[in-house]
Amino acid sequence: MSTPYSPSAAFEDLDGPRGPVLVEPETKRLDGAVREASVPPLARPVRHGSLADLPFDNADAAPASVVLSRRQPDGRWTDVTAERFAAEVQAVAKGLIAEGLVPGDRIAVMARTTYEWTLLDFAAWAAGLVTVPVYPTSSVYQTRWILQDSGAVAVVTETVAQAAALGPERPHLPDLRHVWVIEKGHVERLGELGAATVPDQEVAVRRGMLGPDTLATLIYTSGTTGRPKGCVLSHGNFFAEVDNAVELLYPVFRAETGEEPSVLLFLPMSHVFGRMVAVACVRARVRLGHAPSLKAEDLLPDLAAFRPTCLLTIPYMLEKVYNSARAKAEAGGRVAAFDRAAAVARRYGAALEARQAGTGSGPTRSLKTARTFYDPLVYRKIRAAMGGRVKYAICGGSPLGRRLAAFYAGAGIQVFEGYGLTETTGATTVTPPLKPRLGTVGWPLPGTRVRIAADGEILVSGDHVLRGYWDPQAGGVVPATRDGWLPTGDLGELDDEGYLTITGRKKEIMITAGGKSIAPAPLENWLRQHPLISQVMLVGDGRPYVSALITLDMDGVSHWRRMNGKHPVPAELLVDDPELRAVLQRALDEANKLVSRPESIRRFTVLPTDFTEMAGHLTPSMKLRREAVLRDFAAEVEGLYAQ
Template sequence: MGERIYTAPPDTGTPVLGKTLPDVLYEALARYENPAFLNQPAGPGRWTPISLRDFAEQAEALALGLHAMGLERGAHVAFYMESDAHFCLADMACLIGGLIDVPIYLTHAPESIHYVIEHAEARALVVSNRALLERVAPLLRDLPGVQFVVVADATGLDTDRVEGRPLYTFAQLLEAGRQRRAADPEAIARLRAQIRPGDLATIIYTSGTTGRPKGVMLSHENISFNALTSFSGIKQYRPGPDGEVALSFLPLTHVFARTLFYGYLYYATSVYFTTPDALRDALRQVRPTTFATVPRVLEKIYGALVERAAAMPGLKGRIFRWALDLARRYELGREPRGLYRLQLAVADRLVYRKWREAMGGRIAFIIAGGAALSAELANIFAAAGIPILQGYGLTETSPVITYNRPELNRAGTVGVPIPGVEVKIAEDGEILTRGPHVMLGYYKDPERTREVIDEEGWFHTGDIGYFTEEGFLVITDRKKDLFKLSTGKYVMPQPLEQRLTADPLVEQALVVGPGYKFTAALIFPDEEALRRLARRLGLDANQPLEKLVREPKILEVYQQIVDRANEGMDPWATIKRFVLVPERLSIEEGTLTPTLKVRRSALYKKYEAQIRALYEGAEAEAQEATTPES
């Protein structure tokens, strides 16, 4: 019997094929008008609206403006931009003009930025503002292929050249494009007629946890299929200006936020842009009905709730903790009954309603991706009337492969396949997928492409997982992250790391042990939460972090966190030793990816001494770790 191929269950969406990304815009225009389609930040608590029709007009003018400056169909345009309305305008301009855009993470190191622009053979560079221009300008000295630079917001600029290249503003491109359109009213129609669904739309360089970034080539249909098919599975989705209101704060350089944007565009959803730092205020001001996030943001929200519960005195504190305990017992997919159902209703009136109000009071669903979300968090938020739809995918798959639907949602899983997509589990547990969502290949790297897409069209994700009896996909780890102890036992680090980081006292964690006799962990504490804990324990909370992490009372609390993470794990996989590292990982220094995953190779190198110290003089623990399976 061959490997089972999993597909979408009945009535979970409709495959949408054969569309270019400009088609998405023009079909939305034919159906809707939204005077506040995109909302650009204009200061604290303020946004400037751009109507759907103005968005289309400006994108068309920018497309013609880029051509007027010398770019031809097929040219590559690098973006070094904030994730806002300007990015969306520049992107749609390139798509209409038959240009291929190449977004670059703002957190990339200069050498990575240089590599992407050079490797992608970009002929133009678009930046958001003066600050980003000043940051990237020195790199242009060694990038002769870049013919000109465009700046979206020219505030504070008093030059028309940068490193010997012409510097144009959005305003100049818009004027040039409008003049060209006036002289040739059919110019846009001709450009649109040349675009095919299978044409290359964008090259997205994966952040990766190791090595040079790879340029993922995605076609118009890769992305349009993925966006529109995924959205079709949310039956409750309300289109148009009176429908859903989305808050967008994830980087549009990443395919997750980008594909979501095309879905919002197709349904003319009002989108408000903000940043992770301003999220708390934006939730109250915009009162969105939906937003997309990475699990770390939800873990922070949950951590704040737990801390609040611990600090609340008297009757209020007891009620809050009671409601939190009730939420922890909730199980998605199982209807609450009897007394428990009544208790939840009471808790909702007293506590959960306030949680929803803190998030604006109108959340219909949250979309989560980019990393694993703990089952406990999914259940807790669902109990409080805040459904989280966790999904799974990669840049190479445009990105969605599977996701949980509002009426088909299971905690601890990443849902069921989207229509038109096939998924199967290889003999070694690797997740494979095939369909219109799979990339065209890696740019200028056919050998790497052949390594991940086999002759039958199956893309090898590099993730390990399995399907439940109900047909929901569960991710257990990255294939390359699995490691073998010197005893011969294999350890999956991600489940343990996920359990550790679910605690508000843990910012990040790295489970280690390749070649050693037992499993250990580096734990990077959340400094603010740690200092609050110190105050509750009667310690000097203002002492240097290096001293605080060695306090016996602090270590005792973290040992309890480790003990909870170890529960139910195979004996050889449990964490025997740990060390608190008084440092914060960051994207800028290269220890985190832009989606906040740890870069294992970088951490192993940076903290080699701490890892080695965990295993020195640990014969007793090593002996325990080699205990045979029962």
């Protein structure tokens, strides 16, 4: 059994039901600027046991509690109790043992976001194994590299096609002994095999061998700047992350007003963000569901049927929801009303923020009246598209921006924005409930210290920081921190109250021919919110000025053309369209108001194709692979500086 989930002593002096405790950061200054912020842990550290114990602890404490819901092929959802989930974990763990896997063996999982992913995670841990996620969109070369480097002895794929693609690579994978396929029922067969051949005591023995310092998973980074590295995360890393996150984000993980909390995962389980939230839900016994497809025609019915209270998302998706809602209103001749409603929501969200920060009295009576008026016309429809019960969203991956954060707050969806890396087991800063600061990524997660180095790089320290990087050539794990501080490669600033703002990526800094250092991310993120823009990448390193490569959001562009009495046409026919370029130029002019003249975008080109993961221009988590873009669009870049 693991250490039971328990808050820190900060809660012991409270009378009556336990309520939220908000511990403000302690800050340290250097030359007048805040250089370090830290928040003490809210949860007691776990001293024994592992993640493998969680399903069994839940079954002992609340056997009839619904901890997951499983999506059926016909779209219905079947509830899974704590007792049933523990039994399934036990059976599959015994099946893995029966197949000869021994403690410490690595087992890779290559699948979309499915129930089987979480089942395999906990079953592998119960068998003493180490899970290695592989994105289902990975190329054969990428998959082979991860399987080779990790020394995986088994891989579970979702589809027969994924397994077949590995066939020619088997001679290069001497450690790989097993390939199991989810859609062929192999996970169920593992459970049947284990039930028939392995005693329960064997799983208990293996669980007893694990502790907080035991390796839980190898997660390979998405590799925006080179070959992916395997991040070594322990069971203790996950406990430090999820226990403090559950304690801080109490609205997400605790029942309020009698409504049981629930989370629908649709982001990749191969990413640490999704894995962390899945573990947190199991830890807190919050009903968890998995949606395998991000396509609107698949995801919207899943949202409607599951009806989550919280979503795990990225800024790109919240931008798409907003832009799609506005486009629908425009098509129905109600765009003016939508824009008024959006303005009211933003003012309402900003007023809420001011009241919580103690700098304002909150929404005025007239603002409350306006919000009530627009709720059934606009806001309720947006919430309905997300299932109808959504109150919260956990958002990460890149900064959301103050404008959208205020809109969603005013529309009745509180966004907890966070910042983190694979190396920090997920979030390392997060928006504190009751005291958000829109446009920032919040305070340090309890138990975390954040420091700003002399060059602006963000450094992180805490029990959630990885043990090191996997390096089989060096004999295992290579330390990743310097004196306990992890250099993140990101640039940021801490304000007077310890809120962190991300300003860019260290390796992405451009230095123009005039010597001006420019972080491209802020302008790129701002422009990406435009309904006609899909992706933006700034260029200008060693050049006389900054330019932009722009790809089109074809749904938005097609809608814009229809609203102007024109038929939709392919992107390649629009790169020189004067009306489109005029709209984009106005967007750039607005963005340029945010920066100085040397940082402003002077020229841009519209590309005939979008940046995609398949083309190698984006990582699976939607980050730009800048070197690949520069290589593939070198002629377009040169054209921006030809005159």
